[in-house]
Amino acid sequence: MMRRKITGLAALTAAGALGLAACGGSSSGGGGTGSTSTSSYNAAVSGVVNPSSHKGGTMTMDLNVTPDSTDYQNTYYAYMWDFVRLYSESLLTYKSCPGKCGLQLAPALATGLGTASDGGRIWTYHIRNNVKFQDGHTVTSADVKYGVERTFAKTLLPDGPIYYQVLLQDPHYPGPYTDRAKNIMGLTSVTTPNPTTIVFHLNQPFADFNYVVAISQSTPVEPSWDTGAHGGANFQLDPESTGPYEFQSYTLNKQLTLVDNPYWTQAGDPQASQLLSKIIVNMNVNQSTVDQNQLANYAQLDLHGLGVQAAAKDKILTSSSLKADSDNPVNGFLRFAYINTKVISNLHCREAIEYAANKTTLQDAYGGPVVGGQIASTVMPPTVIGYKSFDLYNSVSMPNGDDSAAKAQLKLCGKPNGFSVNMAYRTDTPGDQQAATALQAALKTVGINLSLDGFPTAKYYSNFAGSPAYVHSHDIGVAIGGWGADWPDGYGFLYDLADGSAIVPAGNSNIAEINLPAVNSLFNQAAGDTNPATEVTYWPKIDQDIMADAAILPIVYQKVLLYRNPNLTNVYFDDYYGMYNYAVLGLK
Amino acid sequence: MITFIIRRLFATVLLLIIVSMITFAIFFLLPRLAGQTPYNLAAQYVGKVPIPSQIHAMEARLGLNEPLQVQYGRFLKGIVAGETYSTGSSKVYCPAPCLGYSWKNQQPVWPLLTSNIPVTLSLAAGAAVIWLFSGVAIGVLSALKRGSIIDRLSMGTALLGVSLPIFFTGAIALFLFSFHWHIFNVQYVGITTNPLLWAKNLVLPWITLAFLYSALYARLTRAGMLETMNEDYIRTARAKGLPERTVIFKHGLRAALTPILTIFGLDLGLLLGGAVLTEFTFSLHGLGLFTIEAIGNSDLPEIMGVVLLASFFIVIANMVVDILYAAIDPRVRL
Numbered sequence: 016m017m018r019r020k021i022t023g024l025a026a027l028t029a030a031g032a033l034g035l036a037a038c039g040g041s042s043s044g045g046g047g048t049g050s051t052s053t054s055s056y057n058a059a060v061s062g063v064v065n066p067s068s069h070k071g072g073t074m075t076m077d078l079n080v081t082p083d084s085t086d087y088q089n090t091y092y093a094y095m096w097d098f099v100r101l102y103s104e105s106l107l108t109y110k111s112c113p114g115k116c117g118l119q120l121a122p123a124l125a126t127g128l129g130t131a132s133d134g135g136r137i138w139t140y141h142i143r144n145n146v147k148f149q150d151g152h153t154v155t156s157a158d159v160k161y162g163v164e165r166t167f168a169k170t171l172l173p174d175g176p177i178y179y180q181v182l183l184q185d186p187h188y189p190g191p192y193t194d195r196a197k198n199i200m201g202l203t204s205v206t207t208p209n210p211t212t213i214v215f216h217l218n219q220p221f222a223d224f225n226y227v228v229a230i231s232q233s234t235p236v237e238p239s240w241d242t243g244a245h246g247g248a249n250f251q252l253d254p255e256s257t258g259p260y261e262f263q264s265y266t267l268n269k270q271l272t273l274v275d276n277p278y279w280t281q282a283g284d285p286q287a288s289q290l291l292s293k294i295i296v297n298m299n300v301n302q303s304t305v306d307q308n309q310l311a312n313y314a315q316l317d318l319h320g321l322g323v324q325a326a327a328k329d330k331i332l333t334s335s336s337l338k339a340d341s342d343n344p345v346n347g348f349l350r351f352a353y354i355n356t357k358v359i360s361n362l363h364c365r366e367a368i369e370y371a372a373n374k375t376t377l378q379d380a381y382g383g384p385v386v387g388g389q390i391a392s393t394v395m396p397p398t399v400i401g402y403k404s405f406d407l408y409n410s411v412s413m414p415n416g417d418d419s420a421a422k423a424q425l426k427l428c429g430k431p432n433g434f435s436v437n438m439a440y441r442t443d444t445p446g447d448q449q450a451a452t453a454l455q456a457a458l459k460t461v462g463i464n465l466s467l468d469g470f471p472t473a474k475y476y477s478n479f480a481g482s483p484a485y486v487h488s489h490d491i492g493v494a495i496g497g498w499g500a501d502w503p504d505g506y507g508f509l510y511d512l513a514d515g516s517a518i519v520p521a522g523n524s525n526i527a528e529i530n531l532p533a534v535n536s537l538f539n540q541a542a543g544d545t546n547p548a549t550e551v552t553y554w555p556k557i558d559q560d561i562m563a564d565a566a567i568l569p570i571v572y573q574k575v576l577l578y579r580n581p582n583l584t585n586v587y588f589d590d591y592y593g594m595y596n597y598a599v600l601g602l603k
Numbered sequence: 604m605i606t607f608i609i610r611r612l613f614a615t616v617l618l619l620i621i622v623s624m625i626t627f628a629i630f631f632l633l634p635r636l637a638g639q640t641p642y643n644l645a646a647q648y649v650g651k652v653p654i655p656s657q658i659h660a661m662e663a664r665l666g667l668n669e670p671l672q673v674q675y676g677r678f679l680k681g682i683v684a685g686e687t688y689s690t691g692s693s694k695v696y697c698p699a700p701c702l703g704y705s706w707k708n709q710q711p712v713w714p715l716l717t718s719n720i721p722v723t724l725s726l727a728a729g730a731a732v733i734w735l736f737s738g739v740a741i742g743v744l745s746a747l748k749r750g751s752i753i754d755r756l757s758m759g760t761a762l763l764g765v766s767l768p769i770f771f772t773g774a775i776a777l778f779l780f781s782f783h784w785h786i787f788n789v790q791y792v793g794i795t796t797n798p799l800l801w802a803k804n805l806v807l808p809w810i811t812l813a814f815l816y817s818a819l820y821a822r823l824t825r826a827g828m829l830e831t832m833n834e835d836y837i838r839t840a841r842a843k844g845l846p847e848r849t850v851i852f853k854h855g856l857r858a859a860l861t862p863i864l865t866i867f868g869l870d871l872g873l874l875l876g877g878a879v880l881t882e883f884t885f886s887l888h889g890l891g892l893f894t895i896e897a898i899g900n901s902d903l904p905e906i907m908g909v910v911l912l913a914s915f916f917i918v919i920a921n922m923v924v925d926i927l928y929a930a931i932d933p934r935v936r937l
Contacts, residue, residue: 081896083651083707091651169657170664170695171709173650180654248695248709267708267715268896269888297790299896300886303774311782443899473901477646477653478639521646522653 059579059587059595060344061114065603067584072602073293074583077305078318081268081298086251087231088165089172093499094320097592099231101273101294102256104284106140106159106213107229111286111599113587118400118503120225121286124154124235124257128225135220140228142211147278148237149256156213158235160205164191165241166232167202171248176501178227184218191238192247200238222542222550226502259289259598271296290584290601303327306578310337315580315602320346320594322575328386331578340579343385346593347398348499348573350381350388350446352438352454353480353526356566358492359436363428365565368493369408371421373457377570378414380449387446388571390414394509394558396572398590401505401554407562410569421461433462436492439480442469447495450570454493465493481523494526497573503591505554506541513561514538527566534560607929615922622914627675630903641667647901648706661706664688664695678703702911703904712908716890722791723889726881727874729805730812735867738817742824743856746832757821764818773811773884780807789885808885812878816870820863827859834858865924872920876913 058064084090087099100108108123110116120128124146129138146154165172166179168190180186184204191201204216217224227233240255241247253262260273273294281288296318300308306327308314317323323331331337352372354365374390381387392406409417425431440451448469455465468491470479479485480494500508511517515530534557541553561567577595579586582603589596634644645662646653665688666674677686681701688695688704697704697711704711741761745754780786787807794801831837832855840850877891886892890909897905 080899084709169650169654170660173653173657173706175650177654251709266718267710297886299888299892301883304777304886307778307782311785313782313788471899471901473899474647476651477649478643482643520655521643521658522651 054579054581055339057342057344058339059113059342059577062587063113064579064586065581065584067601067603068290069584069601069603070290071292073295074291074316074600074602075308075314076294076296076316076318077300077308077314078296078298079300079302079305080319083174084172084251085265085271086172086254087234088162088236089175089251090231091174091176093592094318094594096231097320097589097594097597098318099234100258100287100598101260102254102258102262102276103231103234104146104257104287105229105231105233106142107225107233108286109229109589109591111589111596113589115398115590117589117591117596118398120229123229123284123286124159124233125228129215129228131222131224135222135224136217138215138217138224138228140213140215142213143283144211146257146280146283148235148240149261149276149278150237150240151278152237154235154257155210156207157200157210158237159213159233160200160202160207161191161238161241162234162236163205163232164188164200164202165236165250166190168192168247175232176230178230179232182215182217182219182221182224182227184216186218191241220543222544223502223504223506226504226507229502258284259287260291260294263293268298270298287598288585288601290599309578309580312580312582315583316595316597316600317578318597320575320577320592322386322577325382325386327578328382328576331576332385337578340581342577342579342588343574344577344588345389345396345398345572346575347396347503347590348497348593349391349394349396350450350497350570350573351391351394351495352450352568352570353494353496354566354568355486355492355494355527356530356564357483357487357528358490361428362565363424364430364434366408367421367424367428367461368458368463369410369565369568370417370424371458371461371463372410372454372568372570373416374410374414374570376453376457377450380453381446381571381573384574386574386576388573391569391572392562394512394561394567394569395505395554396508398503398572398593399500399505399508399554400503401551403555403558405555405559405562407559408565416457416460418461425461425463430462433464435464435466437468437490438465438493438495439468439470439475439486439491440495441472441475443472444497447497451495454495454568476522476524478521480526482521483518483523483528484520486526493568496526498524499593504551505557506538509554509557509561510538512567513557529561529564529566531560531564604929608926611922611925615918618918619911619915622918623679623911624675626907626910626914627678628671630907631674632671635671647903702908705902705905707900707902707905712904715905716893716908716912719888719890719893721793722887723875723877723882723891725791725794725801725805726808726812726878726887726889727871729802729809730816730878730881731867731871731874733809733813734816734820737813738820739824739856739860739863741817741821743828743851745821745825746828747851749829754825758825761818761821764814765822767815769811769815769880770884772814773808773881776807776811777885789887791887808881808887811884812874812881820867823863823866824859827862828855831855831859861928865928868920868924868927869917872917873913875916875920877909 054064082095083092087103104124106125107120110119110121124142125140126143129140131138142156148154163179166175167188171192188202206214235257236255241250245253252265256276259276259279261276263272263274265271275289279289302324305317306323309317331341354368359365378387378390390411392410395402406412425433438451441447451467458465511524513529513534515535517525518528537553537557541550544550584601584603585599586595641662642658644667645658648661649657683699685699686697686701700713702712741757745757748754781789789807790804792800792804837854840854877889877894879891879894882889882891883895894909
């Protein structure tokens with residue numbers, strides 16, 4: 016699950032190429048470019064299982080929740096970004112191939128990655144000729160611009176990222192629905208000099224802009240489609256397709272049916288494929304049934320991609336045949352605890368928490384080494400570009416906690432007998448409550464008393480842990496969290512967690528309130544570094560500085576146990592989305 | 604009788620207004636008393652990445668800074684005449700009956716609610732038929748064969764039905780009949796689309812839900828029948844030489860059924876507000892699952908809507924029972 020935002024990108028001073036910009040696109044489609052392999056445990060982590068170009072069949076996907084929106088300009092979950100590629104085509108996307116290869120940017124609707132000018136303030140993209148909408152109309156750059164304009168209509172479409180509002184020169188543009196006749200195509204910072212060229216004018220240099228347009232929000236939309244029964248908030252019920260499939264029917268939050276888009280071509284969308292005749296998505300199915308449906312072949316895919324529950328896990332791992340049809344990768348998500356630097360202002364007190372935490376019981380809280388994750392010692396997980404392994408607080412070498420080091424830190428902190436503080440956690444996120452209890456028990460052994468305060472996820476960031484005023488007034492020194500990157504480099508993972516300018520009054524993700532001049536400066540320097548080889552060296556430095564400040568207590572690099580239905584073809588784990596790549600799946 | 608019905612109708616409307624006031628207070632007054640500001644309240648309606656200007660706009664749009672009685676008045680007006688939420692030139696219209704607007708789904712609450720009613724209605728009605736007939740039949744049989752093996756077996760099973768939670772019996776039923784033996788695939792199909800498939804796909808949820816209720820009804824019927832069958836008029840009926848079947852069904856069961864029907868009305872009303880556990884266990888998109896989803900998303904307008912609708916069903920069921928009871932027993936009308 017992705018959840019991050021960008022608020023006030025302070026003084027990003029660089030331009031130019033991205034660390035991954037040199038990675039070209041694949042023209043293979045379908046099974047991608049990774050190695051192929053037969054079915055075995057973890058086979059889809061590094062290779063393609065059941066590669067096939069066989070066409071036809073109905074695939075059923077089950078989803079245990081309801082999506083924030085099926086509107087590609089209004090969604091902010093990893094599984095939905097993976098899923099919407101079935102009916103949308105953004106300017107850029109990620110290469111369709113297994114393993115680290117899938118972290119590379121690739122052209123989708125655009126003919127290539129963006130060209131930067133004016134020190135990184137202007138980004139130009141050229142789009143492919145003869146890409147069609149589902150109604151047969153040709154996609155133009157004006158349609159891409161209109162799609163971007165929709166992301167400004169936050170009253171109707173509040174759920175997507177806000178990168179365009181922050182980065183473009185006219186952040187107060189109200190969106191195309193307000194005073195429509197006057198403002199349609201009124202976003203002045205995006206220009207379309209001809210039907211195949213689109214130019215973004217940023218208010219500051221931003222080297223990672225290619226990653227921004229790889230988010231589904233850059234999908235083209237015809238203004239004429241976005242009206243009446245199809246328009247505005249109702250667009251989610253029948254979003255206009257440029258991808259391999261289109262909506263046949265959708266009962267909101269219940270069932271969605273996709274069928275082939277007759278105007279889609281492989282040449283126009285090289286990273287996706289159109290191997291299925293129909294896709295049915297059943298929403299709000301309880302997770303136990305989702306798991307059982309997959310095993311019984313009533314459904315072929317768990318759309319959420321967060322892995323099976325304990326009952327199915329035991330069944331899979333104890334059966335050699337089922338185990339051979341499963342994968343257990345690290346999915347790029349970090350489970351951790353924020354340690355608020357204002358509430359616990361003394362570094363040594365925070366370091367005492369880092370040392371005293373029992374990583375083994377915390378790992379167990381999330382389900383153990385298979386479905387919980389691998390014990391973490393850094394903020395960035397191994398799947399992020401720029402990851403470097405280090406272990407400042409002996410998390411891996413002493414996973415049960417280092418009480419003597421913790422007590423030593425408490426003495427330095429001036430509180431040799433410990434201290435008391437409150438801890439926030441999400442009551443409805445699996446594992447968080449158990450993790451809170453495990454941390455409470457571990458810290459108690461050195462005299463640090465945590466009082467637990469549980470909140471629902473829906474209000475956790477908007478009203479409680481994500482509200483610095485609330486955190487200060489309620490003495491919340493520790494807060495459990497989870498994090499995934501919007502794009503797979505250090506900036507994409509770390510900025511919102513650790514940059515001082517990312518601290519906001521509500522919806523704050525920098526709950527630890529990290530505002531270190533050195534870290535802020537490193538973010539700026541990294542963004543200004545046009546050399547991909549040196550840009551990547553900043554991320555481990557920032558990671559180390561955050562850990563040295565003891566503001567984040569990493570718990571686990573999340574792992575998931577995914578059941579890979581044997582009837583699926585072209586299956587592989589996509590390191591970017593942290594689940595299977597849905598855009599290329601077929602059926603035997 | 605007509606005066607009685609009119610009196611009950613007025614009382615029902617009054618009760619619904621009181622329920623709406625309490626519900627409104629829970630969602631808008633209590634958070635304020637707990638220290639939440641209008642800004643905090645508005646923040647939960649503006650998506651995952653709230654921008655301060657957007658939160659202020661939502662604050663204005665919902666009128667959260669206005670006195671509570673004004674907000675409540677607008678809420679009531681919305682139910683009757685619809686509501687337009689606006690900030691400057693940006694407008695969202697919620698047609699009557701407007702029970703609120705789900706900012707999470709960007710849809711008025713009323714059509715979202717009503718789209719779930721067919722599933723809940725199908726589930727509740729089917730299960731009700733099963734539990735009423737099976738519960739009463741088992742109860743009568745047990746009472747007539749008091750102390751026999753049939754009685755003990757029936758009451759033992761009834762005890763099991765009352766004791767086992769639906770999420771347990773439902774999961775077992777699903778595992779055996781759906782995933783293991785592949786007999787039933789529980790997926791709601793509209794009755795007008797395919798009546799046979801509608802019934803087949805609902806058999807498991809019906810039986811699971813009815814298992815709980817029929818156990819209760821069996822015990823109630825048994826107790827009622829035991830009491831009734833010992834009455835003097837039953838003895839008189841038998842002394843008159845009436846056939847045993849007439850004695851049991853016409854004189855015994857009829858008298859024992861009166862309290863059963865009262866409870867049946869209330870139970871059905873409760874279930875129409877959403878059979879939460881059954882719908883969740885079988886992933887049926889009725890009002891119960893809708894409620895769980897709304898709570899999970901902290902979608903307050905949806906939660907408020909479902910509370911009001913559930914209250915409506917219960918209050919109406921209560922009224923119908925009162926009227927039926929009055930028809931059966933004239934003393935009630937006094």
